[in-house]
Amino acid sequence: MCWCLNKLCPDGGLNKPKARTSRATPGSKPALKLYTEVAYLKGAGPAVAAKLHLLGLRRVQDLLFHLPLRYEDRRQLTPLIELRPGMEVLVRGRVVASEVRFAPRRNLRVAIDDGKAGLVLRFFYFNEAQHQAFANGRWVRAFGTARATAHGYEIVHPEYRVADREDDLPAEAKLTPIYPLVAGLTQSRLRELIRQALETAAADLEFNERLPGLPLPETLTALRVLHQPAGSDLPTLLTGQHPAQLRLVSEELLAHQLCMRLLRGQTQARAGIGIEHLPSAAGKLQEQLPFAMTVAQRRAIAEIAEDFSSSSPMLRLLQGDVGSGKTVVAAAAMLACAQAGLQAVMMAPTELLAEQHARNLRQWLAPLKVEVGLLIGRLKKSEKDAALKAAASGTIPLWVGTHALFQSEVRFAKLGLVVVDEQHRFGVGQRLSLRDKGLDGATPHQLIMSATPIPRTLAQTLYADLDVTVIDELPPGRTPVQTVAISGERRDEVLARIFEACRAGRQAYWVCTLIEESEALEAQTAEDTYRKLREELPELRVGLVHGRLKSVDKEAQMRAFQNGGTQLLVATTVIEVGVDVPNASIMIIDNAERLGLSQLHQLRGRVGRGATVSQCVLLYQPPLSEAGRARLDVMRSTNDGFEIAQRDLELRGPGELLGRRQTGLIGLKIADPVRHADLVPELQKLADRWLAKSPELAQRLIARWVGDAQRYADV
Numbered sequence: 001m002c003w004c005l006n007k008l009c010p011d012g013g014l015n016k017p018k019a020r021t022s023r024a025t026p027g028s029k030p031a032l033k034l035y036t037e038v039a040y041l042k043g044a045g046p047a048v049a050a051k052l053h054l055l056g057l058r059r060v061q062d063l064l065f066h067l068p069l070r071y072e073d074r075r076q077l078t079p080l081i082e083l084r085p086g087m088e089v090l091v092r093g094r095v096v097a098s099e100v101r102f103a104p105r106r107n108l109r110v111a112i113d114d115g116k117a118g119l120v121l122r123f124f125y126f127n128e129a130q131h132q133a134f135a136n137g138r139w140v141r142a143f144g145t146a147r148a149t150a151h152g153y154e155i156v157h158p159e160y161r162v163a164d165r166e167d168d169l170p171a172e173a174k175l176t177p178i179y180p181l182v183a184g185l186t187q188s189r190l191r192e193l194i195r196q197a198l199e200t201a202a203a204d205l206e207f208n209e210r211l212p213g214l215p216l217p218e219t220l221t222a223l224r225v226l227h228q229p230a231g232s233d234l235p236t237l238l239t240g241q242h243p244a245q246l247r248l249v250s251e252e253l254l255a256h257q258l259c260m261r262l263l264r265g266q267t268q269a270r271a272g273i274g275i276e277h278l279p280s281a282a283g284k285l286q287e288q289l290p291f292a293m294t295v296a297q298r299r300a301i302a303e304i305a306e307d308f309s310s311s312s313p314m315l316r317l318l319q320g321d322v323g324s325g326k327t328v329v330a331a332a333a334m335l336a337c338a339q340a341g342l343q344a345v346m347m348a349p350t351e352l353l354a355e356q357h358a359r360n361l362r363q364w365l366a367p368l369k370v371e372v373g374l375l376i377g378r379l380k381k382s383e384k385d386a387a388l389k390a391a392a393s394g395t396i397p398l399w400v401g402t403h404a405l406f407q408s409e410v411r412f413a414k415l416g417l418v419v420v421d422e423q424h425r426f427g428v429g430q431r432l433s434l435r436d437k438g439l440d441g442a443t444p445h446q447l448i449m450s451a452t453p454i455p456r457t458l459a460q461t462l463y464a465d466l467d468v469t470v471i472d473e474l475p476p477g478r479t480p481v482q483t484v485a486i487s488g489e490r491r492d493e494v495l496a497r498i499f500e501a502c503r504a505g506r507q508a509y510w511v512c513t514l515i516e517e518s519e520a521l522e523a524q525t526a527e528d529t530y531r532k533l534r535e536e537l538p539e540l541r542v543g544l545v546h547g548r549l550k551s552v553d554k555e556a557q558m559r560a561f562q563n564g565g566t567q568l569l570v571a572t573t574v575i576e577v578g579v580d581v582p583n584a585s586i587m588i589i590d591n592a593e594r595l596g597l598s599q600l601h602q603l604r605g606r607v608g609r610g611a612t613v614s615q616c617v618l619l620y621q622p623p624l625s626e627a628g629r630a631r632l633d634v635m636r637s638t639n640d641g642f643e644i645a646q647r648d649l650e651l652r653g654p655g656e657l658l659g660r661r662q663t664g665l666i667g668l669k670i671a672d673p674v675r676h677a678d679l680v681p682e683l684q685k686l687a688d689r690w691l692a693k694s695p696e697l698a699q700r701l702i703a704r705w706v707g708d709a710q711r712y713a714d715v
């Protein structure tokens with residue numbers, strides 16, 4: 001059996017159109033199949049197709065798995081007389097007036113009446129055709145939120161339909177799904193396209209073939225429940241326990257398992273690069289370090305050494321809590337490569353971290369005459385050209401970089417090892433694209449490092465293709481961080497505390513958080529806070545670092561903080577991962593209630609790295625929500641990453657279940673790798689059975705769920 005992943009490629013594998021569909025000419029849409037491009041759907045021209053592509057929807061089949069975020073209830077018409085402020089309602093009435101007004105700005109005002117009361121529909125964006133459709137006497141059905149105005153109720157930009165007869169506008173029989181959108185695409189358009197996709201699926205024999213070992217209902221039935229649920233489905237849907245959801249979750253996790261296994265098989269079938277130098281390299285590195293490696297670090301190195309000398313490429317996950325010293329382990333492995341005459345790269349999720357790694361490696365390895373290059377996005381053209389040349393010619397053996405390393409122009413002469421730091425920030429595809437950067441086709445070893453402490457079953461979901469090493473020991477002499485939660489009203493006390501600490505020669509971080517992830521807004525908030533803190537603490541030297549700073553400025557700011565030039569560093573969550581300044585012993589997290597537990601734990605991990613007792617202040621804005629309070633309580637009660645991960649699991653309520661967690665990176669659409677971890681062991685067994693008995697089904701399921709299988713196939 002050949003496990004060639006090209007089979008997963010939508011263009012090259014089982015999902016391949018039997019005869020290639022010809023480009024559309026107007027009026028000649030081909031009969032729809034699940035693999036047909038979305039542009040061929042009724043109501044989806046090139047413009048709509050482009051929007052769908054932005055959502056990752058390329059083929060009709062992809063639409064099936066674009067699942068609703070939530071549902072709206074439009075099963076009941078509300079008489080206009082019963083409207084109350086803020087009610088989300090479905091209403092129906094006759095147009096009694098419609099006119100374009102110009103105050104306060106151009107808007108279309110449509111008055112409707114249902115015999116007992118009236119309502120205004122108001123549009124600020126409309127075209128002439130829309131205006132004309134609201135002819136007096138016609139019927140309108142509208143859905144939206146009623147607000148009270150001086151002249152009665154109005155709905156701004158309702159979703160609506162117009163018809164000549166009242167009977168043509170009944171309430172919906174089913175709940176109305178609300179989908180993730182992009183600008184320029186409407187819910188109703190998407191709903192209609194998904195309806196066509198469901199119809200296409202119903203006519204597809206292969207799609208409806210029974211999948212052995214998975215819980216019922218069958219895929220199509222399950223999809224119908226999610227896209228068009230009946231009212232009676234709703235309660236179970238909201239708890240995430242509906243059989244339809246469990247079926248799809250199982251399918252998706254199975255697909256993921258299958259995909260990982262195939263990838264692993266594919267990698268292991270390749271020839272490895274034998275490297276025997278790790279034990280001696282580790283010894284040489286140790287001589288350069290100001291500390292002794294821990295037992296756990298040495299054990300990790302020993303496991304890597306074994307992988308290095310085996311005949312197939314290493315695929316190892318190095319897991320260890322924040323501050324456990326993973327970088328040293330990676331450094332030893334990289335040094336071994338250099339001594340074997342090979343190259344190694346370490347990939348970091350942020351420039352800040354890449355620069356720090358480069359600094360550390362240089363400090364440790366310069367005495368050994370091993371050069372370390374840096375490859376980040378914002379290098380000047382001349383610097384970048386020089387770096388690319390040095391990488392391709394092999395003159396510089398060790399490299400650190402950000403995703404700039406993925407770019408296709410980057411080539412290495414003789415890549416022996418790829419280290420990926422903070423793996424949770426990268427997708428499988430990115431990892432693989434680095435793997436294939438070696439010139440001569442040999443497959444480099446891969447070392448994946450993650451500080452995210454995750455339960456074992458979860459690790460198997462996310463990293464089924466990896467062997468796992470855990471660093472279960474922190475370097476000696478660390479004192480646990482003391483954590484307090486303080487209301488923003490007591491900010492003055494916090495400032496006093498910072499002042500005292502800095503006067504005593506210590507350093508502090510002040511991290512600004514935002515609800516929305518926007519680099520620009522976050523940078524703005526950090527700059528405002530920076531200015532304010534400089535006024536409030538004029539005696540202190542304050543620094544500022546955020547994602548919008550130029551690379552050189554960021555580097556300068558970090559360096560200044562590292563060597564004590566600045567005492568207080570105002571930062572955004574860019575410092576969340578990896579940043580290491582041992583003298584910093586106070587971490588203030590502003591609006592800590594906004595962050596999730598794992599992020600809080602990562603941030604807190606920036607302190608407690610030196611010998612002095614460190615403090616973490618969780619500054620919150622009252623009133624705290626129940627969930628916010630619970631998270632802060634967890635942070636106060638423990639420093640243990642695994643325990644925090646466990647509590648995180650327990651605290652996450654249902655209701656976030658309709659498939660859109662932060663799992664985007666690993667490409668999960670509906671399954672939650674944490675919540676559904678208990679399904680994994682059974683599915684792993686099932687994956688084995690499928691691969692043994694029905695590999696073609698496996699391919700099909702992967703193509704179905706890992707929609708952009710291209711990602712896996714291309715790299």
Ligand code: ADP
Nearest residue numbers: 291292293294322323324325326327328475580
């Ligand atoms: P992480 O596992 O979070 O990536 P780092 O590699 O950044 O941790 O290490 C955290 C800090 O601990 C660094 O300052 C590093 O130099 C230091 N360190 C690493 N190993 C040891 C050790 N065995 N003894 C003392 N300090 C260590």
Ligand code: MG
Nearest residue numbers: 326327421578
């Ligand atoms: Mg690290």
